[in-house]
Amino acid sequence: MVMISRLVAVCIGLMVVLMALFIAPPAPCLAADIELGYANFFPPTHVQAILGAEWAAEVEKRTNGKVKITYYPGGALLKGPKIYDGVLTGIADMGMSVFGYSRGVFPAMEVIDLPNAYPNGKVATQVINDFYNTFKPKELDKVKVLYLHAHGPGLLHTKKPIHRLEDLKGLKVRSYGFNARMVSALGAVPVSLPQGGVYEALQKGVADATFGPAEVLKGWKQAEVIKYTIDCRSIGYTAGFYVAMNLDRWNALPKDVQGVLEQVSAEWIPKHGQAWDESDKAGIEFSKGLGNEVIELSAEESARWANVVAPVKEIYIEAVGKRGLPGKKYVDFVTESVKKHSM
Numbered sequence: 001m002v003m004i005s006r007l008v009a010v011c012i013g014l015m016v017v018l019m020a021l022f023i024a025p026p027a028p029c030l031a032a033d034i035e036l037g038y039a040n041f042f043p044p045t046h047v048q049a050i051l052g053a054e055w056a057a058e059v060e061k062r063t064n065g066k067v068k069i070t071y072y073p074g075g076a077l078l079k080g081p082k083i084y085d086g087v088l089t090g091i092a093d094m095g096m097s098v099f100g101y102s103r104g105v106f107p108a109m110e111v112i113d114l115p116n117a118y119p120n121g122k123v124a125t126q127v128i129n130d131f132y133n134t135f136k137p138k139e140l141d142k143v144k145v146l147y148l149h150a151h152g153p154g155l156l157h158t159k160k161p162i163h164r165l166e167d168l169k170g171l172k173v174r175s176y177g178f179n180a181r182m183v184s185a186l187g188a189v190p191v192s193l194p195q196g197g198v199y200e201a202l203q204k205g206v207a208d209a210t211f212g213p214a215e216v217l218k219g220w221k222q223a224e225v226i227k228y229t230i231d232c233r234s235i236g237y238t239a240g241f242y243v244a245m246n247l248d249r250w251n252a253l254p255k256d257v258q259g260v261l262e263q264v265s266a267e268w269i270p271k272h273g274q275a276w277d278e279s280d281k282a283g284i285e286f287s288k289g290l291g292n293e294v295i296e297l298s299a300e301e302s303a304r305w306a307n308v309v310a311p312v313k314e315i316y317i318e319a320v321g322k323r324g325l326p327g328k329k330y331v332d333f334v335t336e337s338v339k340k341h342s343m
Helices: 002-023 047-062 080-089 109-113 121-135 177-185 195-204 247-251 255-289 299-309 311-321 327-342
Strands: 034-040 067-072 094-098 143-150 155-158 172-175 189-192 209-212 228-231 240-246 293-296
Touching: 034 047, 034 080, 047 067, 047 240, 047 255, 080 094, 080 143, 080 240, 109 121, 109 177, 109 240, 109 311, 109 327, 121 143, 121 255, 121 327, 143 247, 143 255, 172 177, 172 195, 177 189, 177 209, 177 299, 177 311, 195 209, 240 247, 240 255, 255 293, 311 327
Parallel strands: 034 067, 034 094, 172 189, 172 209, 228 293
Antiparallel strands: 094 240, 143 240, 155 209, 155 228
16 A cells, blocks of 8 residues: 555656646746857957947847847957958967958958059959959868958058158058059058057158058057058959858858848948948048148049059959969959949
8 A cells, every 4th residue: 555655656746747748938048059169350340340349239039039149349359350260270269350461361352452543442352352252262261261351451651741642652551462563563661460559650750651541540540650541542452341150150050040140240231331331431530620631632643553453453363363263253353243232
């Protein structure tokens, strides 16, 4: 009798446990299922850093907290030139940086950095994404590209007034990647530096001038160490930026999470283009507020500059041709894409 009572008690206990499993609400998730690290070299207050933070927050929101992204702006985890290798090796799960910081690694994408007379960041951002989606360069197969963007026309910011091509002779001009050839074509001396080192280089005389979008005047405070901005849009180049993820980390993500990352990334492309243009405007206003001057080149002088740098495109076509890439096809595509999006 005692044994029967014990057996009944055990059965009742099992029934209670089974019922609890079926009717009890799931335990609340106390921690994210997926944790990711995101490296960005822009200063935390820079609009491009803020957009990166907002992107991460949106991903977390749309995955209902399933994904947690730890964000490292200002080079806190990796400096700009180290971000691509850091993503490849898994130091960072994802990162935002500049193609041109990895010289020779992205020969196809370097076409974006040529003096293609970009009118603004919106157009440059549309062009770089068009180019990538059309050609899907194999050089980017080692990472998952989330999205790309590009700044407004690169202008010349100097310590002394520049009115003619001859004024550039011997001037030490900060540049990077392939656009160093443009600096040389203009008769100046290229000084290779990432954006984070430009302020000090100008301050200490390591560089006399710098090429960059007008946003650097405020976003990187460079208006404090220059006096003039030369509006040379006829040779307006851009810098291509990537937001990319470690490929193994990407492949390990659930399909629904991958879908969220791709959806949010697509939505952020026009946000970056607009932000570049707004920060260009703010940069000029900030610089003028410090008493700096914007010098407009005459139509004749603008044409001279454009003619001088034109051979840089031919140099690019020849260089990538040696690597088996259709350089002329790339250049022609970008030229037409700039025209199409500028209409």
